[in-house]
Amino acid sequence: MSWKKVSAIFPLCVIGVSVAARSLLAAEISGDVKVFLEKHCLECHGAESKQGGLDLSASSVDLSDRATYLRWVRIHDRMQSGEMPPKDSQRPEAEEIKPVLEWLSQTLNADELQRREKNGRSVVRRMNRAEFENTLRDLLDVPWIEVQELLPEDGRADGYTKTAAALDISPVLLAKYGEAIDKALNAAVAKWSVPPEVERHTLYANQQYDYKVLMSGGDAIMLTPEMKYDESRFPMPSASNADGNYPEGKWQFGGKYKGLGEAEKDGVFKEGLTVGMTRTFGESFGGRFNFAPVHPGRYQIGVSAWSYWWDQGEVKPSPRSGSVGVYCGSRLLGFVDAPSLKPTYSELNVEIEPTEENHLRAAGTSFLDAHVYFSQGQIKAYSGAGVAIDKLVVTGPLYDEWPPTSHRRLFGNLPIVPFEKLPPNAPQPARPTTFRQARGAFNGPGRLVPGATVSDDPAGDARRLLATFLPRAFRRPVTDVEVQRYAAIADARGKEGASFEDALLESCRTALLSPDFLFLNEPIGTLDGYALASRLSYLLWNSCPDDALLAAAMTGTLNDPNGLRGAAERLLGDPKADRFYQDFPDQWLDLRDFDLTSPDKQLYPEFQPYLEDAMRCEPREFFKFAVRNRLPASQLLSTPINIVSQRLAEHYGIPGVEGTRFRRVDVDQTTNTRGGFLTMAAVCKVTANGTTTSPVKRGAWVMKKILGQPPQAPPPDVAAIEPDVKGATTIREQLARHREDTSCAGCHAHFDPPGFALESYDVIGGWREFYRATEGKKTPDFARIFRSYLTPEEEFKNHVNFSDGQPVDAGGELVDGRKFTVLREYQALLNSETPVFSRNLTNQLVVYATGAPVSFTDRPAVEEILKRAGGTNPNLNELLHQVIQSPLFLSK
C-alpha cells in the first residue's frame, strides 16, 4: 500500500525507468504536499541545482531500498528540526509544514509495519565470529580455545556485527566454521585415562638462557638477595667494564670467562638469583623462560619482581614503580607490578592453549622506544631505570576433575579406558597430534596414558548423551525425533567401524554446523523464553545461555519483568559480562579498529606495548564502572572519574597512581579535562591516522558516534587533505582553504568544531600544546612531556628526535554561533546536548541488543525506554534494563 501511495505522488524514478524524462514538477501530485515541495524545496533540490547532492525530482521512491528509505527519513527529520527549508529562505508557516510531515511519517511507518508483519523487526542471523568463539568456549568448556583467527572477518552494518545484513554466509565461511568446530571438539576431548601430571617449577631468572646471554652481553647483571651488585661473586663481562669504548675496540664476550659455557662450568649460575636488566622486550631480547606448556588448560604463573635505578654499578631507589610483562609465546598473559626496591610476588591465573612457539616469557616493560633504554653492552658505565626479576613459578595444567568438564559435556561419565586395555580388535579414535613441544623448553608432556572413551551400549549412550548436548547447543529443548536424527549419524559411523568416540563426535560436529546452532533463531512476534534467554546472553555475554538461564527460560521466569531483570543482573555481575563491557564500546565507538594504524615511532616513542594494552583496556574498565555504579549517561562524555592504571595515569598527567591495577581516580575538572570517552586515549587513536590527527575525522566521529547525526559522505570528487608532518602548516590552515568553498562549508560547519576542540589530544591521546614535527628547530620541553621518564634528579636524559611544530589551537564555533576556546568549554556546550546523546546511546544499545537497526517506526519505543529509565539523562544501569524490558527487545 505504502509503495503505491508514494509512487502515485512521486511517480518518478523507480528503478530502471528513465529518470530524466519525468520530474516532480511534471508529475501529477495532488494536494498540499505537491504545493509545498514545489514552493519550498525544488528550487534548491531540483534537477538543476541538486544542493547537498539531493535532487528530489530524481529521487527514488522505492522504500524497500534501504538507502532510499533512509533518505526520506532524513528529509523528514531536517524539516521537523526546522533546519530545512533554511533560515535565509522564505520559511513556511508551521501549519503548512505539519501535514507534509504527517504524511511523510505515516508513509514511512506504514511501509515498515507492513514489512514487520511478515518477518518481525529483525532478520534471522548467524553468530558473528566473536560470538561463535565464545559460544564454543562456553558450550564445550574450553575457555582457552582460539578460533577467531581461522574465520573470515564479519561485515558491519549500522556499525555493528550484530545484524543479519552484516553476517553473510558463504561456502568458505562454512568450511572455516567447520575447521573451527573440529578444533574445539578435539580440544574438548580428554585423551588420557589419567590426568596429565601437574608441573611445578620455580624458574630463577639467572638460570634462563636468554637472561644469561643478556648478562654476558653487558645489558643485565646478577643481583644478590640483598639487592646488591657484588662484583666478586658475579663478575661483569669486561665488555662492559670500559668507561666508554670497548676494551679492544669491538664488542666481545668478556669478564674472566671466554664464553657463556665457561661461566656455566665455573658454577656462576648455580645458585638461583635475581637478574636486573636494562633491556626490555623487543631489543633483541625475548625474555624466555625454559618452560613451554604442552597441555591446554589452566596454569598458575607467579612472578617476583621489583624495580630500581641503576647508577654505574649501584642499585638505587627507582623514581617510579616498574612493571613486568608476562607472555606465553606472543600472547600477553598480563602485566604485574615491580615496585621500587620491593620484591613483589604476583600471581596470574590463565588459560593457555599451546602453540608452536609458546615459551613463557617475562621482562620489564619499556617506556620509550627501544634503543633509548639500551645500555649498549656497557652496563658499568650506564645509568638508567631497571627492572629486576627474581623468579617465575609455574604450576599446571590444573584440572578440577578428571575427565575435565569439557569432556563430560560430550561424553558424560563414560570411562576413559587405556588403549592397552581395549579389546584387541576394538577401533581406536583417529586423533590429530595432541601436543607439540616447543624447542628449548626443558619440560615434556609428562607421563601419559592414552585412552579412549568407550561405551557398552553405543546406541543407547549416543541417544542419552545427545539428549543432554543438543539442548545446550541449540539453546532450546529438542524433540526425541531430533535426538534420533543425530544419533543415527553416530550409529552409521559406528557400523562403518569407527570408534564410539569418533562416531559421537561426528553427530556433534554435524549439530554444530547446522542452522540450529549457527543461527540465532527467533519466532515472529513475542519471543518465547528460550529466544529471550539467547537474546539476553548474546547481549551481555556475547555467548550462549548457561544452564541456569535455560532453566529460567523453561520455568517462564524470563517472561516476568522482575524475573528478566533478575536474570539480567545476574549476567551483568558475572565475569563473562566483561565481553559486553569490552565489545559494546568497541563496536559503538569503532575502538576495535585500534590496531589499524601504528603511530609514527619517531614522533611517538612512548607508544609501547604496556601503554598500548592499558589504552585498550581502559574503555572496558570505564564502561563497566559506569554501568555498575549507575552513573548518568552524560558522564560518559565528561566526568572527573578516570579509571586508570599507573601507565595510563602517567600518560594522562594524573599524579600519584602506582601499579598495574585499574582504579578510580578523580581529577580536578577545572585543571584537567580528562574523563569520559571523548578524551580517552583509545578514542583519540582510532580517530587519528597514526601520524596526524584530523579535526574532520574526529568531528565526524563525534557527530556520528556520540550525537547520532552522521555527516554525509563528501561529494565523490573532493580530494582528501594530504597530511603534512614536516610542521610547516597546521591542519587548521589546510582546512581553512577547504572551508572557504561554500559547498563544503555547509557541512564542515557542523562537524569540524568538535574536531577542533579535540585537537589538544595527539594521535595516542597525549595532551599537547604544540604539534610534534619531524622537522623544525624548536626543542620541546621534554622534561614536561615525559614526566615519568625523568632521572632521580628530575632530568630528562633520553634521546628523542622530534621538534615542536605549530602551536595547537583548540578553539572553534558551533553551527549555532556558540564559541569555545578549549575543550573544557566545548564540553560545557556539549552538556546541553545530553538529551540528544542519551537518545543516540539508547539507539546504539537497541541495535546491538536486538540485531536490527532502529528505524523511524521504533522512535516512540526508544522515547519510552528513555522515559522509563529516568528521562533525558538516565543512569546507565537502568537504561540497559529498560532496553531489555522494552518491546523492541521482547519481540522479534
Add this chain to the structure above:
Amino acid sequence: MRHRTPRTPRRNFLRASGVGLALPLLNAFLPRSAAAIEESIPQRLVCICTSLGLHTPFLFPEQAGRDYEPTPYLKLLEEHRGELTVFNGISHPDQSGSDGHSSGMTWLTAARHPGLPGFRNTVSIDQWIAGRIGLETRFPSLQLSTDGSSQSISTSGIMIPGEQSPSKMFAKLFLDGSADEQQSQMQKLREGRSIMDTVFDEAKQFERRVGKEDKLKLAEYYQSVREMEQRLVTAEAWIHKPKPQVDVQQPQDIKERNDLIGQMQLLFELIPLALQTDSTRLITVMVQGRNDVPPVPGVTIDHHNLSHHGQDAEKIRQLRLIEEAQIQSLEKLIADMKRKTEGDRRLLDNTAMVFGSNLGNANAHDTKNLPVLLAGGRFRHGQHLMLDRENNTPLSNLFVQIAQQMGQPLESFGSSTSASVDGLATI
C-alpha cells in the same frame, strides 16, 4: 552472472552420481566456454595488488605513447618494455568508503562505496571467470597473500581467504599424500558430504519456523551447503588423479613476518609453476604492506607509515626502496613467465598479468589514477597509455577486455562503460 549456461541441477547430480566418480563424467556436466573448446592452450589471468599503493611520481612517465622516458620504477622493467602497458588515468568510480583502505576489497569487483551502509560486495573478475572455467582445473582459482586477505570475492560477495604459506600452497599443488593420507582424506570428504547432507535436511526443518526475509538469509546457507557438496565431489574426483610433478623443491616459509619482499617473491615463484601445470588458470595475489619495518636495506620506518609520508623527503626515499624491491620481484616474475614455453608460445603470451594497487595516492587515501600495469595476454604492449586523469577510464573496461581476450563472453562488468580500453589493441 548474466551468461549462465543452464546446468544439470547440482542436487540431482549429487544424488545420482555416487562416490567413485571419474573425471570425464564430471566434465560432461560442466559448461565449457567456446574459447576453451577452440583453443587447446588455456588462457589465464593473474592479478597482483600491492595495497599500500605505489608512489606514482616514480611510476608514470611524462610522455604518453611508445617513446616514453622510463621513470625510476619503469627502468627496472625496461627489459620487458615491449611486453608491458602502463595505464595512467584508470580507476573504479565511487570508491570513497568506510575508511581509507576499504577500496582494497573492491579492486577486482568495482562495487561502489565499499563498507558504507548498504554496501554489498559483488563478484570479482577472477571469480566470475572461475565460475565458467574453474572446474576444468584441480583448483578453480588460487588466492595467494602475504596476510591472509585477498581480492577474490565470491558471487555472494564474500572474500575468499588467501594462502600465506608458500610451502603449504606448494604441497597443495604438487605433493601427493601417502596412500594412507589419501585414504583418510577420502574418508574425510565422504564424512563431509554426509554432514552436508544432514545439515541440508536440518535447514529444511529450521526453515519452517522462520519469516519471509529470514528465508532469504537461509537461502545463503543452502547455497553454501550445496556449493560445499559440489566442492567435495570435485575434490574426491581429483584425489584419484595424481598431482603434476615439478622439478622444484618445496619452498621453506619465511618466518620473519615483516619480510614482505621475501614473502612476495616466494609466492611469485609458485605462479608460473601453477599455471604451466594447468593446476589453475586464475590467480590473485595480495601484497599487503604492514605496520612494521621490512628488512630492506636502508629502511628504518614501518611501511604503512611510509605510505603516509606527508611529503617528508626521507620517508619518500625509504618508501621508494621498498617499492623498488617490489617492482624487482615483479620483474623476475615476468622474466620467468617469458622463459617458460608451451607449444610455440611463451607462458606469458597465454597469461594476462595485472599488477597495481587500489590506491592512487596512499598518502591521501586517494582512489583515482591508480597505478596499473598489464603484461602478456596477447595485447599490443609497449606504451604508456595516457588516459584522462580528470575523468578516469573505468578499470572494469580493462577487465571486460581481458575476459573477452580469454574467450569469455562477458559484455559488461562492474562499472564498465565499454568492452575495451581506448588505445589498447589485442593481437
